[in-house]
Amino acid sequence: MMQAQNRTEYTNLMLKSENSEVATQQFLTKAKEDFKSTKLPIFGAYIGIGNLFMAKHAGNPFSKLSYFKTGKKFLEKAVSSAPESLEIRFLRYTTQTEMPAFLGYNKNMAEDKIFILDHYKDSKDEVLVEQIKQFLKI
Template identity: 45%
Template sequence: MKKFFLFVFLMTSLFSFSQNLSEFRAMMQKGESSETVAKSLLEKSKAEYEKTKLPIYEALAAVGHFFMAKHGGNPISKYSHFNKGKKLLSEAIKKEPKNLEIRFMRYICQEKTPSFLGYKDHLEEDKRFILSEYKNTKDENLKTYIKNYFKL
């Protein structure tokens, strides 16, 4: 009986985690064009990271910072958000270097960053990793997103 309750608890936790990630993914898709959504992504992902300490939420916060850099009006604020995003994303990847979604986030951020900022270090490495690993993920939403992004 204890095993049954443990199984139910774990399945509920995984379902909740999956639902939560879906919400964050939706914010990521809208955050680039909406400052309000970008702020929400940044605040919610920071709060979730503080609660769980999971690197995926640290990476989502990084993306939030990149979006805020895009939306900011003040060059100093833009650069500050950009640097915070870089640092958080780097930390998340150090903690989970084989995490497909985090590496995909870094790839997109580096691809969209203007060249003069010099943040293109891992483009080829991440692309190779993503294209070789996406077929192995059980997360169908992530797999579809990657296939659509790379037009596979």
């Protein structure tokens, strides 16, 4: 489980990354450094998210596709490495809800939502639980 302070930092970086390539590069650099030093799947998930944001900011269609594929790969590897991680499943769910349908990266939404709804009440991570409640409007 990630420290709440660290999650808040990542959440703030993600919010900035949505509209800024510079912020996305900072987010991605931090995620790579944290993954390199810890090897924790959550940081692999954040690398995936960072690459998906880079796909949004890239101008070249080939770069967009490359970032998308890399992001998807990292996020899926994080889920397969830690399938019981509420945070990683929530990250994938929120990502897939925002993906354009034509990319076809939306096949896990139902299973992730069920998992999240079944497990969020048991989480001791109050920050994550609050993020889930806000996103799912529960």
